[in-house]
Amino acid sequence: MSAVMMDGRAVAKVWKEKIAKQTESLISKGITPHLAVVLVGENPASQVYVRNKENACIKAGIRSTVIRLDEGCTQQALEDVVRSLNRDASVHGILVQLPLPEHLNESRVLALIDPDKDVDGFHAMNSGRLMNGQPRFVPCTPLGVMKLLEAYDIPVAGKHAVIIGRSNIVGKPMAMLLLAKDATVTICHSKTQNLPDIARQADILVAAVGRPGFVTADMVKPGATVIDVGINRVDGQIVGDVAPEVAQTAGYLTPVPGGVGQMTIAMLLANTLDAAE
Numbered sequence: 456m457s458a459v460m461m462d463g464r465a466v467a468k469v470w471k472e473k474i475a476k477q478t479e480s481l482i483s484k485g486i487t488p489h490l491a492v493v494l495v496g497e498n499p500a501s502q503v504y505v506r507n508k509e510n511a512c513i514k515a516g517i518r519s520t521v522i523r524l525d526e527g528c529t530q531q532a533l534e535d536v537v538r539s540l541n542r543d544a545s546v547h548g549i550l551v552q553l554p555l556p557e558h559l560n561e562s563r564v565l566a567l568i569d570p571d572k573d574v575d576g577f578h579a580m581n582s583g584r585l586m587n588g589q590p591r592f593v594p595c596t597p598l599g600v601m602k603l604l605e606a607y608d609i610p611v612a613g614k615h616a617v618i619i620g621r622s623n624i625v626g627k628p629m630a631m632l633l634l635a636k637d638a639t640v641t642i643c644h645s646k647t648q649n650l651p652d653i654a655r656q657a658d659i660l661v662a663a664v665g666r667p668g669f670v671t672a673d674m675v676k677p678g679a680t681v682i683d684v685g686i687n688r689v690d691g692q693i694v695g696d697v698a699p700e701v702a703q704t705a706g707y708l709t710p711v712p713g714g715v716g717q718m719t720i721a722m723l724l725a726n727t728l729d730a731a732e
């Protein structure tokens with residue numbers, strides 16, 4: 456049996472078209488949704504992500520401004536930029552691309568972003584609201600995963616969801632979203648014992664480890680839904696955290712590229728439009 460490939464590109468396209476229509480209608484009322492992206496340094500992956508976000512905004516009719524700061528920029532300079540974007544009434548969404556260079560304090564910067572402009576959903580106010588069951592801005596990657604599960608009618612309630620990875624960007628908010636939909640959730644991480652045994656119990660297995668081919672077929676229950684959040688560069692190719700052989704065991708599988716990554720961008724546009732509205 457071969458897994459159904461979950462076409463993130465196609466699902467994201469439907470979202471992007473809907474967002475473009477809503478953006479047009481908002482612009483006709485005199486409001487142009489505007490996303491400001493702050494990029495510090497020369498991280499090659501971040502450069503690509505930011506360019507993709509910028510292009511997606513332009514296609515949807517959303518205004519985007521990228522503020523580029525030198526690798527060696529000071530904490531003060533970065534915070535000044537965020538403060539000025541907070542004050543700028545023409546800016547609806549603010550995103551500080553992560554990771555920041557080592558010398559900068561990431562949590563202090565994220566805490567400074569106006570929670571009403573925090574389209575990444577990384578501010579403690581927004582992560583707290585997600586945890587309380589009163590979400591406002593939800594992190595784009597896990598939100599995109601939920602929309603992809605919905606698009607493929609994958610049942611979540613009562614199912615065992617196993618998440619590999621406990622980051623603030625993916626693992627933790629993913630757990631909250633799946634829990635809110637009544638899944639039984641297990642979070643695994645680098646110190647987890649018997650990880651393959653736990654992964655094998657999953658009806659929905661989310662891999663967000665950042666290690667190419669980490670999830671192998673022996674870690675997957677036959678017929679399970681496997682969500683590959685990994686974006687790894689190997690010999691110039693983009694590969695996920697899930698080994699290709701898993702396609703023979705899983706029931707549903709997200710490809711890399713063309714799976715979750717596309718949904719992340721669509722959700723960023725959705726959050727920006729929401730902020731402008």
Ligand code: GUN
Pocket residue numbers: 550551552553554575595596624
């Ligand atoms: N770096 C990797 N993923 C993300 C994301 O979703 N948002 C931001 N700001 N930085 C990232």
